[in-house]
Amino acid sequence: MAMQGTPLVPFGEPGGGADVAVQRPWRIRSLLSRTADEAERFLASPKQDRMPWLTVAFASGIGGWFALPAMSSWLVALGFAGALAGLGWACLRMTGRPAISTALVAVSVSFVLGISVIWARSEVVGTEPIAAPVFAKLDGTILEREEQPAEDRVRLVIATREQGTGRAIKVRINVPIKSDDEALKEGATMRLAARLMPPSPPILPGAYDFARAAWFKGYAATGSLAGDIEVLTEAPSKEGGTLASAQRRLSAHVRSRVDGSAGSIAAAFASGDRGGIPLADEEAMRDAGLTHLLSISGLHVSAVIAAAYFLALKLLALWPWLALRVRLPLCAATVGAGAGIAYTLLTGAEVPTVRSCIGAVLVLGALALGREPLSMRMVAVAAFCVLLFWPEAVIGPSFQMSFAAVLAIIALHNSGPVQQFLRPREEALASKYARRVAMLFITGVVIEIALTPIVLFHFHRAGLYGAFANVVGIPLVTFVSMPLIALALLLDLAGLGGPVWWLAGNSLDLLLWIAHFTSAQPGAVKLVPQMGLGTIALFVGGALWLALWRGKVRLWGLLPAAVSAFALAVTPAADILVTRDGADFGIVDGNGQLHVLRGSPHSYSQTNLIELSGSDNPPVPVQIYPDARCSADFCSLVVNRSEREWVLLVALNRQRIDERQLAAACELSDIVIADRWLPRSCQPRWLKVDGRYLSDNGGTAIYLDDERVAGVADGQGSHGWQRSGIESPKQEGRQLSPAPSLP
Template identity: 45%
Template sequence: MARTTGGGSSTAFLRLQKPRWTGAGNIASVLENWLESERDQLALWMPVGLGVGIAAWFALPMQGQWIAFLLLASGFSGLGGAIGANRRLGRALIVFPLAAFSGCLLIWWQAERVAAPVLSRPVIEQFEARIMTVEPLPARESVRLLLRPLGVATLPPQIRVNLDEKDALAGLQPGAIVALRARIMPPPEAAVPGAYDFVRLAWFQQIGGTGRVLGKIVVVSPAPDQADGGGLRQRLSAHIASRLAGGEGAIASALATGDQGAIPEADAEAMRRSGLAHLLSVSGLHLTAAVGLTMLLVLRLLALSPWLALRWPLVLIAAAAGALVGLGYTLLTGSEVPTIRSLIAALLVLCGIALGRDAITLRLVAVGALIVLAFWPQSLVGPSFQLSFMAVTAIIAVSEHPRAKALVARRDERMIRRFGRIMLSLLITGLAVEIALAPIALYHFHKAGVYGALANIVAIPLTTFVIMPLEALALMLDLAGLGAPFWWLAGQALTLLLWVAHTVAASPAAVASLPTITGGAFGLMIAGSLWLCLWRTKVRRLGLIPVLAGAIWALNTPAPDILITGDGRHLAVRTKTEGYALLRPRAGDYVRDMLSESAGFEGDLEALDSLEGSRCSRDVCTIDLISGTRRFRLLATRSGYLVPGRDFGPACRDADIVVTDRRVPAWCTPRWIKADRMLLKETGGLSIVLADQSVKSVKTPGDDHPWIHPPHPVEKPYLTQPASTHFRPAHPEEGSSAAESPSRRTHGASFETRLRQAQPLLRMSGIKND
């Protein structure tokens, strides 16, 4: 009986101990238990919090929104304090929002700290300047100079100019003073939504103008201590080019010095399409190879002496030698942010090796990210930072997974099976990296390599274990004049690498292209990827939800029907065959590539004249575009000649969209959008989808980022040309009736007013901004 009673009491006690769902208290308990199980991973979210704050500052256009974000982050930190710092949930809610607060404040301060005057309009100046950097671009047959003008109030403190390679002098070295005449323009903004936005990069690099040298450049004063030749980086690139010709020599130079200017465009495009472009940018792979080879050589050479092996810490000495080589390699290759990030990671790994710790972990990546973001917070929005850190994070996350560890664990098996296991692990890692990097590549470049994982199985070992060691040996033996055999071997290996790149790039469906995807879809995919990589428990699988949601959103992004560049000169129209046609058929390769990439189109662009239904003269084109049951008439100018107002006025009234690179008078009243110089100055380039009548613009109305309205240097007064009479209507009553019509009085109004007035005409949903 006692046993029965005891058993009943025990059962009752267990029922009392079983947790029951009681609302918020149980939610907090579940979260607390989960965070306790993930306690080793919580520190990894510190750089993510910092990045969230930085990304929020870039994504939110207005100063009031930045302040609101700071207040919101403060509120969440306060909520964490109310929960209690003695709990992991409370500490997480304190620290993560505080990191986001710090990130937003840090990038805001950095943007204001680097403020420098920027040109407001193109100018032609004769001036003297000090050379800051010299970047040869042999593939373009030009040289790029970063200059500081001396005593010229009309120019920004720092400008960047290009000159023809044939006009470059031997004395063009950092520190030299030169005299030149150049045409200089403001740093260009993104031509269309989603295109490369140089104006933001130029702001943080304090570049106030870019241009081209006109005529000859004269060296007024040679560079101190460098009058007899170029810098080490240029001399090394020239030496490698003298040993290996063509694309092989250019890629060898890129691997050694980071100088990609000599790579032929065909080879560079093949490397991009095959997913091997990361090999050309000096980063973790190259630095690891250099440091690892140094450590191996130093350790093996010192271990040849039993006395040293027994009495000296050879591992510590080898690690120190590797650190010195890594530092020197970083300085040699220009100290770019990816290389600095890789150097920081390498130094942390070397410290871990010296201390006998497992150094290659996600905490190492987190520390490296924190350091880079603390000193260069603007690097977060660049593809280089995103690609390098996401790749390393994916590799380590896959390698730390229990199944991956079991796969690569050493076994007592035949060499063929061991080799197959290594190749399988490389394939799995490559696939993981390709999947992780695909959203970044599609967001920034609108394309991603499909066969990159397969190409990298061959290319990465070939580069790391064959090409770079052979190149290093050839350079060392060149000191004694014995490097020729190794240069030949390196050349053969580089030829194989280029063959792999061209073969993969030429394969059917080698590249997946998408039109410009929204920041929301990109953010969902990145957030989900980080969730998958940084947690260890089964909760990590929830990261698949935002990844899939972002992918579906991106894949369903409609291709634009019309792309208009910010200067109004170039326009691409979607054809009935899903291709695109250009307003100006003689547009250069840069414009063609930029419009094709933004539209997610792989193929040749047609001429607008050749489309069915187009009516084009030398000066004006019109075409009717059909979307569903609606017909949209597009009118665009395409020459520098003025069109008589008696012809242009009726054409304007009959058009839905007017595109021109000049200012159009108020009597030009299309039914929907008048994309003239005045509107495009406010919006930048436009991307239009006719199906839902949506418009994306480069600029956001009311944007407070400092590069949108920068300070300007003292400008010379100039005369404005009087308004032309060629746009004046033939009959005064046409102008007066147009001016009196409320639905057509749009030209002098603000951008928001114009859009608001256009809404009832086509039930426009509103402007979307990228």
């Protein structure tokens, strides 16, 4: 019997509790079903190309292996991808949605393949570094030789054996240029003494990880020559010489024909040898957004192949018998491919050049077959081929910047508004070229937008006026400098190249003037101390979504790109930076001036301190920090942050001082920084960054507003190059106890 005052609602009637409970799951299932149907229609649409996303998943697997710290996490990632593939298979059998099922299975398999390829690559090529710095006497064979006349040295890669263990290792030695002679060639055996050290981890959080690069190059140690070199056996003579010796001869010939920096850049275009370019010119090209012109990659390979293709096509067309019987585009494509491969080998066959050659050859194949030469599928195939053989390239700036630029160009020129803007029409010649110039500038702007986050992530600085400089720089190099260099080399066979070399040198002087003028303008360079991995991942994901999909759905890629831009804008710069050995540190005062411990301009540590501090002012000694109190051994600084004062005590040298005086000074300080192990009696009020601390944590960044410390060890995992680096890794973003207020 129902209670009085309680209305009776029949089971199943509208408004009944049981009816609501029945309808809610039904509505959820209906919503999920409609969403799945929309996704199925979207993925099955013929205007959407899903194939490039397989390369994205493959690259994501490689990147995930680098980002995940240990084997257990790699196995978890593999298991998750396998489960996702199983879900896709089950979805096909249960729901009958082939597009979704195929996408789940294909993406999962590609992701697993990516992890597997880079894992296998690391195990095969990775070399355990030497245990500690050592002075060693070595007998070895020269494997590679790289000339660097701008730094007065030659770099030799030597195959030798580790002292004590007898393990076969590969080391890289810097040799002063005065010790260089014709006997130091690939294949020669020699005896020398060298100071060796294991490849170094990042000097500061966010800095370049040479230990990782050396791992994949197989270097067990790097060092410098100590004494003289004794050549035991000369390099075996080969008729015509090796490609490396031909590259060096070509570079020397070009530098002998064109003087100064222009000659060094001409040698870089002709042979890929950048060792003679002065540092000031390198920096100017970088800050002007033109440094990509110095690296033999897509622009140079494409120019060589295009010139060979069109020249062969026009010359073969002069032979009527051949033109009537053979497809001339196929013959021209063969000639162009041969020229591209020869140029790639002559310039050293570096990964960026090989990558560009693969892409260019694919374009030639499409032209020969009458297919669309520039498509996302072509880019995806080229990227997959490169990553299959050099999977570690995915985390390098060269790979990322090259493919980002190509994706931006293709996505822009395949868009409806741009195709409408460029379509042929009846117009004056001036209007036609004005549209072309405008399109060149728009393309430069889009490329700069695409590349800037990648440049900031890797180099912490980017030229903001690169689009303007490239409008002149790219056509100048492509249509003037490189053809003149090629023509001059051809005329040199008859000794007639002098006038053409003069023209080539003047064109490169103009390029350098553009670089120096652009980089010298106010606000030409943007410094960003550190971009997090999540921030760059958001940007790359949004950019890929914008580039690879078609229609209005691609605009959803703007959302993660906007989030990453906001995250970058609010990323704080470290207040104090300490290098991994404590030999240098940097602090920015209230006026944005960077103060450093060592005054070595252009040194590796100072360059990193400038970039990671976000200060574009030339650094000055810490002794002139406002109100600093310094003795011969220590400096005491007062740093104002977050409405409080921090007292910082910095050791200037390694001289021993009275322990009681040191303990008293530490007691009055919040932070103590020294490159030596300080006694336990030195107890500052918050943090002691001394030799003991740095041996555990590596280079350190201190954020006073958040009262947080980040060290290189925070990002260390159990990859091969990390196992041999800093010990005692800490948790990232650890929070230290708050510093007490000063009396």
